Amino acid sequence: MTRPSQLQKITDTIWELPSGFKPGMRVPARIYATEKLIDEMDEGVFNQVANVAMLPGIVKYSLCMPDGHWGYGFPIGGVAAMDVDEGVISPGGIGFDINCGMRLVLTNLTYSEVQPRLGMLVDRLFKDVPSGVGSRGKIKVDKREFMRVAVEGARWCVKNGYGWQEDLQRTEENGCIEGAEPSRVSERAIERGIHQLGSLGSGNHYLEIQVVRPQHIFNQHIASLLGIRTEQVVVMFHCGSRGFGHQMATDYIRVFLNAMGKYKITAPDRELACAPFNSSEGQAYFEAMKCAINMSFANRQIILHQVRKAFSEIFGRSAEDLGMHQVYDVAHNTAKLETHVVDGVAKRLLVHRKGSTRAFGPGMEGVPEVYRETGQPVIIGGSMETGSYLLTGVSEGARSFYSTTHGSGRVMSRKAAKKLFRGKELQEKMAEKGIYTRTSSYSALAEEAGGAYKNIDEVVEAASLAQISRPIVRFSPIGNVKG
Numbered sequence: 051m052t053r054p055s056q057l058q059k060i061t062d063t064i065w066e067l068p069s070g071f072k073p074g075m076r077v078p079a080r081i082y083a084t085e086k087l088i089d090e091m092d093e094g095v096f097n098q099v100a101n102v103a104m105l106p107g108i109v110k111y112s113l114c115m116p117d118g119h120w121g122y123g124f125p126i127g128g129v130a131a132m133d134v135d136e137g138v139i140s141p142g143g144i145g146f147d148i149n150c151g152m153r154l155v156l157t158n159l160t161y162s163e164v165q166p167r168l169g170m171l172v173d174r175l176f177k178d179v180p181s182g183v184g185s186r187g188k189i190k191v192d193k194r195e196f197m198r199v200a201v202e203g204a205r206w207c208v209k210n211g212y213g214w215q216e217d218l219q220r221t222e223e224n225g226c227i228e229g230a231e232p233s234r235v236s237e238r239a240i241e242r243g244i245h246q247l248g249s250l251g252s253g254n255h256y257l258e259i260q261v262v263r264p265q266h267i268f269n270q271h272i273a274s275l276l277g278i279r280t281e282q283v284v285v286m287f288h289c290g291s292r293g294f295g296h297q298m299a300t301d302y303i304r305v306f307l308n309a310m311g312k313y314k315i316t317a318p319d320r321e322l323a324c325a326p327f328n329s330s331e332g333q334a335y336f337e338a339m340k341c342a343i344n345m346s347f348a349n350r351q352i353i354l355h356q357v358r359k360a361f362s363e364i365f366g367r368s369a370e371d372l373g374m375h376q377v378y379d380v381a382h383n384t385a386k387l388e389t390h391v392v393d394g395v396a397k398r399l400l401v402h403r404k405g406s407t408r409a410f411g412p413g414m415e416g417v418p419e420v421y422r423e424t425g426q427p428v429i430i431g432g433s434m435e436t437g438s439y440l441l442t443g444v445s446e447g448a449r450s451f452y453s454t455t456h457g458s459g460r461v462m463s464r465k466a467a468k469k470l471f472r473g474k475e476l477q478e479k480m481a482e483k484g485i486y487t488r489t490s491s492y493s494a495l496a497e498e499a500g501g502a503y504k505n506i507d508e509v510v511e512a513a514s515l516a517q518i519s520r521p522i523v524r525f526s527p528i529g530n531v532k533g
Contacts, residue, residue, distance in 0.1 A: 053088060054096050063116075063516035067100050074318065075103040079112040082450065082516040087116055087508060090461060094120030095127075101318045102130050106326075107137020109399060110392055113450055115406050116512035117459030117504060122146065123321035126405035126460075129453045131390065132327060134398050138315065139332045140324035141306065141339075143402030145383035146299040147253075148339055149346035150290030151222075152380050152407075152429035152456075154440060155354060157361065158373030159283045161261045161528070167364055171259065172486050172529040174360045179257055179287075179353055180249040181533035182490030187248030189352055196244045197232040203344030204379075207351040214376075217351065219418055221379040222408065225347045227386075231337035236301050239338075243294025243345060248352035250289045252494055252533035254457075256434065257287040257353070259529035266524035272424050272442060273523050276377055284525060285357055285374075286438055288431050289349060290383065295342035302335040327400055336385070343384060350379055377440070378427035382407050382456040388416075390451055401451050409443035409454040409519045417443070428519050430510060431457045434487065434532065435480060435500030438525045439510050446517035454519040458506040467502040468493060480530070489532040498532065 058066045060080070065088055067079040079099040081088065095118045102124055103112035109131045118127035123142020130143055164171065180186060189212075191199065199206045204225025207213050218225045250257060264280045267273050278284070291298075306323035309331045310316070315324060325331040354376065358369035365372060385402045392399075410417045410426040417426045425443035432438045436458070443452060462470070473492025476499055480487050489495045513519045 063512055067096065069103065072100045072104070075100060077103050077108050077111050079103045081114040081118060082512060082518060083116045083118070084508065084512045084515070087504065087512055090504065091118060092120050095125045098123070098125040099128060101322060102128060102143070104318055105130065105138055105140065105322065105324060106315060107133040109133055109397070113453065115453065115455040116509045117405070117455045117457050119459050119461070121404060123319060124402070124404040127455065128404045129406050129451060130402045131399040131451050132402070134327055134387065134400055137327055137400060138324035139327045139336055139385055139400060140322055140402065141299045141303050141335065142321045142323065143404050144299070144339065144385050145404050146296045147290035148295030148298060148342035148383055149381045150383045151346060151350065152286065152288050152431055153350045153354060154377040154429050155285040155357065156277050156373055156375050156377060157283050157285070159365070160281045161283060164259070164283045168259070168486050168529050171360065171364050172488055172531060174364055175257055175357065176488035176531045178356045178360050179531060181251065181255070181531055182494065183252045185249045185251060185533070186245045187352065188356065189247045191244065191247065193240060193244065196240065199247065199348045200232050200235065200341035200345050201230050202226055203347040204351040207348050207355070212355040213351050217354065217376045219420070220376045221347060222381050225351065227340050227343050229337060230340035230344050232341055234334045234338035235341050236297065239294050239297035239301065242297045243292060246292040246294065247349055248356060249292065249349070250287070250353070250531070250533050251292050254498055255289040255533050257531040258285070258527050260284050260286055260438065260525035260527050262523060263526055266526070269520065269522045275424055276427065276522070277375065278523050286429065286431065286525065287350065287353055289353070291342040291346040291349065294345050298338050298342050302338065305331055305335070339385065343381065347379065378429065380407050380427070380429050391448065403453055405456050406453045407456045408452060409447050410452050411443045411445040411447050428454055430455060430506070432506035433458060433500040433503040434498055434527060434530050435483070435485070436506050437527060439506065439521055440523045440525070441510065441513065441519040441521050444517060444520050447519065450518045455509055455513050458503040458509050460502055461504050462502040464497040467499055468496045471496040471499040471501065485527050485530060487530045487532060495532055
């Protein structure tokens with residue numbers, strides 16, 4: 051990709067499109083990336099991050115993280131903070147899979163203990179945690195109870211025996227964002243989501259067994275504080291609100307397209323459909339979106355319960371005895387009310403994070419007490435073949451509204467990946483590398499080949515050099531359940 055001629059290099063990891071790059075830009079657009087990553091970004095990133103800069107009420111900059119690539123409306127990796135009085139809320143700045151997120155869980159098992167039973171363990175997880183297009187979860191609830199889940203999130207799960215109290219303390223928003231209003235949710239969204247609690251779904255969602263190699267601990271002090279050590283086996287999984295969140299986005303995009311005329315809002319792309327945050331339409335979506343956020347926290351909590359059960363039965367010990375404590379659960383694809391200092395003034399802002407992770411620094415309100423010294427844990431998923439990372443937020447993160455990358459980021463469409471890779475061959479290749487994989491679809495496996503993604507090490511390095519988060523540990527995959 052040829053860089054736009056107007057792109058300015060601010061530092062080695064900050065690139066700026068000035069507000070004159072496109073007519074209508076209210077603020078500059080900034081991209082956090084190394085030179086190599088900038089040159090790999092598709093044209094859509096530059097266009098979309100500039101388009102976001104045109105939205106009413108945007109503050110300071112339209113931002114894109116190092117894993118940035120083309121998305122719906124916003125680039126994936128996009129961040130935009132809106133003034134709560136003058137700004138808008140946009141589903142395109144949140145995504146269809148609302149609160150798609152990551153959860154990391156420890157064990158006290160070592161690689162040598164797990165490897166002989168790895169195949170059996172992955173097979174059991176594949177059976178107990180449904181994956182694939184249209185997959186249904188193991189937990190059955192009626193409509194009334196599902197609405198309780200939408201209001202209470204992971205708290206509902208713990209109350210009903212699907213988790214430990216400490217899990218909530220180590221989940222963003224304590225596993226439940228306040229203000230969810232079920233009356234704002236369509237019947238169609240409920241129909242799509244009610245049977246999906248405890249399921250991974252498809253796309254780039256996965257459940258992975260990983261190991262900590264000695265050369266991949268980058269901050270021994272913080273790793274120790276987080277309970278991580280050499281040769282330890284951990285579990286990481288990535289999923290969201292499934293059809294519930296997808297339908298919600300679909301519903302409100304339609305509402306907002308109609309509302310834009312009413313409020314005399316113009317946008318350069320219909321995918322940036324929006325409404326004033328304080329309007330009746332904006333508040334309705336905000337309250338509905340919170341239902342999807344809570345459903346997603348509950349979804350991952352139930353998956354954790356199933357993971358603990360599987361490990362316990364395979365190894366003949368309780369989950370407590372296996373040390374299966376949660377490190378953290380982080381959300382991406384959200385819009386949240388937060389206070390940030392802008393030009394020396396504390397302001398209440400609506401921060402959209404689309405394919406971007408909150409990364410609060412040490413001592414900040416909103417970081418669990420147990421992590422006040424380290425900063426908020428940030429879980430960065432890579433491809434199935436390459437590995438993933440645990441980072442923490444840093445004090446310097448104010449420059450990105452305390453946001454960082456959420457994954458490695460695609461460099462190839464799913465259609466292109468399926469043309470280039472074959473799922474069965476990929477599965478065999480991964481097995482040769484010591485990664486045992488189960489999938490509901492070879493086609494889906496091909497879509498997520500390592501070659502379809504940016505180099506995760508380069509993405510994390512860019513986030514570190516830009517001082518928006520710091521790497522603590524890299525995890526290597528040994529077993530994978532893939533939708």
